[in-house]
Amino acid sequence: MSLSRGGSPILWASSNEPQEITEPMSDETPASTAKPTAVEVAKTASNYLRGDIAKELVDGAAGFGKGSIQLLKNHGTYQQDDREARKAVEGKKSERQISFMIRTCVPGGKLTAEQLLAAIDMGDELGNGTIRLTTRQSIQHHGVVKGDLKSFMQRVHANQLTTLAACGDVERNIMCCPAPIHGNSVRDEMQAKLDELAKHLAPRTRAYYEIWLTDPETGEKTLAGGNAKEAVVEPIYGPTYLPRKFKTAFALPEDNCTDVYANDLGFIVVHEHGKILGYNVLAGGGMGVTPSAAKTFPALAKRLGFVPPEDVLGIAEAIVKVQRDFGNRTDRKTARLKYTIHTMGLENFRKKVEEYFGKPLAPCHPADVHGFDDHIGWHEQGDGKFFYGFNVENGRVHDSVDSGQAGGFRLKTALRRILRDIKPGVRITAHQSLLFTDLAASDRDRIAEILHAHGVKTSEEISTLRRWSMACVALPTCGLAVAESERVLPGLIDSLEPEVAKLGLANDAFTLRMTGCPNACARPYNCDIGIVGRTAGKYTMFLGGRLLGDRLNEHYKDVVPFEDLCREITAVLACYKAERQSKETLGDFCHRKGVDGVRTWADEWLAGARGA
Ligand code: SRM
Ligand code: SF4
Numbered sequence: 001m002s003l004s005r006g007g008s009p010i011l012w013a014s015s016n017e018p019q020e021i022t023e024p025m026s027d028e029t030p031a032s033t034a035k036p037t038a039v040e041v042a043k044t045a046s047n048y049l050r051g052d053i054a055k056e057l058v059d060g061a062a063g064f065g066k067g068s069i070q071l072l073k074n075h076g077t078y079q080q081d082d083r084e085a086r087k088a089v090e091g092k093k094s095e096r097q098i099s100f101m102i103r104t105c106v107p108g109g110k111l112t113a114e115q116l117l118a119a120i121d122m123g124d125e126l127g128n129g130t131i132r133l134t135t136r137q138s139i140q141h142h143g144v145v146k147g148d149l150k151s152f153m154q155r156v157h158a159n160q161l162t163t164l165a166a167c168g169d170v171e172r173n174i175m176c177c178p179a180p181i182h183g184n185s186v187r188d189e190m191q192a193k194l195d196e197l198a199k200h201l202a203p204r205t206r207a208y209y210e211i212w213l214t215d216p217e218t219g220e221k222t223l224a225g226g227n228a229k230e231a232v233v234e235p236i237y238g239p240t241y242l243p244r245k246f247k248t249a250f251a252l253p254e255d256n257c258t259d260v261y262a263n264d265l266g267f268i269v270v271h272e273h274g275k276i277l278g279y280n281v282l283a284g285g286g287m288g289v290t291p292s293a294a295k296t297f298p299a300l301a302k303r304l305g306f307v308p309p310e311d312v313l314g315i316a317e318a319i320v321k322v323q324r325d326f327g328n329r330t331d332r333k334t335a336r337l338k339y340t341i342h343t344m345g346l347e348n349f350r351k352k353v354e355e356y357f358g359k360p361l362a363p364c365h366p367a368d369v370h371g372f373d374d375h376i377g378w379h380e381q382g383d384g385k386f387f388y389g390f391n392v393e394n395g396r397v398h399d400s401v402d403s404g405q406a407g408g409f410r411l412k413t414a415l416r417r418i419l420r421d422i423k424p425g426v427r428i429t430a431h432q433s434l435l436f437t438d439l440a441a442s443d444r445d446r447i448a449e450i451l452h453a454h455g456v457k458t459s460e461e462i463s464t465l466r467r468w469s470m471a472c473v474a475l476p477t478c479g480l481a482v483a484e485s486e487r488v489l490p491g492l493i494d495s496l497e498p499e500v501a502k503l504g505l506a507n508d509a510f511t512l513r514m515t516g517c518p519n520a521c522a523r524p525y526n527c528d529i530g531i532v533g534r535t536a537g538k539y540t541m542f543l544g545g546r547l548l549g550d551r552l553n554e555h556y557k558d559v560v561p562f563e564d565l566c567r568e569i570t571a572v573l574a575c576y577k578a579e580r581q582s583k584e585t586l587g588d589f590c591h592r593k594g595v596d597g598v599r600t601w602a603d604e605w606l607a608g609a610r611g612a
Helices: 038-044 053-057 066-074 083-088 113-126 146-158 185-200 207-212 309-326 337-344 346-357 411-422 443-453 489-502 562-579 586-593 595-606
Strands: 077-081 098-104 131-133 139-144 248-251 265-272 275-283 302-307 377-380 386-390 425-428 434-439 469-471 512-515 529-535 538-543 554-561
Touching (some): 038 066, 053 066, 053 146, 053 207, 066 077, 098 146, 113 139, 113 411, 139 146, 146 207, 185 248, 185 309, 302 309, 337 346, 386 443, 469 489, 489 512, 529 554, 554 562, 562 595, 586 595
Parallel strands (some): 248 265, 469 512, 512 529
Antiparallel strands (some): 077 098, 098 139, 265 275, 275 302, 377 386, 386 434, 425 434
């Protein structure tokens, strides 16, 4: 079956249901009940995200109670435990080694060298010694214990960043193409618009400041913030915030590096002759699905209308408020904006948005995404300086020699050297990688030397396949993972690289994205090859999306053992090589031939009938 741009349920070919998630999503409420979900109850009673967090923070227990666990997400932190350590204590809940994942917002992925260095230090001193660059241009830390949460938040604040609204039922980290191309006022203005919007949609409760940013000794509020004097605490969100997470991205037609169609709200810049005419507004994108719940589906955002630059904040606020008032608060599985639009119908949704916006929306400008740049490698900035896109495999910044891995490298130490010695500007990409900006031509050799001295490959030395791949975090920290992802994708790529080279496809760019469950944190449903965790050691394969991110892929094969992924993917690539038309991308080829046609061809190839 085809997953059109409008989005429709995925059909799972096998009758095997996915393995029960070891720890059911604690914020789920059965769909049949009309009562507000437990999370809604917790938010309502929380007095603008306070709840019992402050009390429980100092109660001596290793973790928080159920209500606080939900509220804490809005403060940017998830209570987790190392799922491998669980086995050692035979599943006794009380003995789980509780720690916290902390996500820091980095709007548009823009940082200074000092800020990234400080984040790395925090990971070493209070976390698990690594940091994770995410698929939404932000930073995650893992392994922070409860007793260190407050000092962690204070250090994030001192680093001029925040964890407020990095997770939770609010607007999350807003994405934007991070490339620093000077003299390109379109990019400059778009990035400035993102900053305005991020500020506009940030929660205004003082809870964050009261709980985390008080003096640890005296309890005094030494660090300013919030809107103490405003009569209305949350003029946009209200006391119960949104029914579910809400995500926004900006993109350029020629560069959809933020995957704008995967967002609840998207803005595609419409520009002519170096001037922004306005933005095409998209609404209702989202990837997460629950395979056992047919009511859930991935969807690309729909094209809603066009606004001039001065109306971006207004239209965003109107859409957020429609979702606030009409989103489903009785079933978190169908609470995202994509379901609100599905339930209301696009035209009714548009009318409601226009009502909240106070004027009609102009029809979309024909401009649409037609290019994608991951910004890896060396580029001129346009001001005599350069930026370097540095591929960080799956976004994990660590020294592998510390963890005793074979073929070790010291990426974290190399990054420290680059950040300290060269002091570049820093941007995080939506592909979990880094841009070092404002470089001189002479920095080229220095950066390569530093990387090599630490056993790290430059972006030019990795394969095209690895460069365009992404994996989500999954095990051991993610409580929702049913299969491995980040820890196994590098090995899969190791085995695929020679096969791809043998087929003569080493220079072909196609996106390969893997996740440890169908929640789809690495956006596997709109790429060329999606590999989604189905159960321990087994995956569902999807084909026929594309690098541009404007088409959902289709179900190809189910319950594929990890050990078979390399040959299954190789067979698909062999089919592509044999039958593609000139300049046809892998995704376009699979879409044209159809997944059934590709499957038949590939199965014959695997059976030796095509000279495999
Ligand atoms: Fe995600 C939940 C990690 C981007 C869809 N995601 C989670 C949690 C918090 C697991 C949990 O709820 O207990 C994961 C934390 C694991 C860990 O140990 O760190 C997690 N998501 C991530 C990150 C770190 C993956 C990565 O490898 O980079 C990304 C952080 C982004 C950020 O900085 O804000 C991340 N998550 C995404 C994306 C991609 C995107 O937004 O562009 C998606 C698909 C788009 C979407 O939202 O539909 C995504 N994450 C989900 C979902 C499914 C939501 C749904 O509507 O069904 C969940 C589960 C949920 O919300 O119930 C989830
Ligand atoms: Fe966890 Fe990956 Fe599933 Fe996201 S996609 S919830 S990180 S296993």
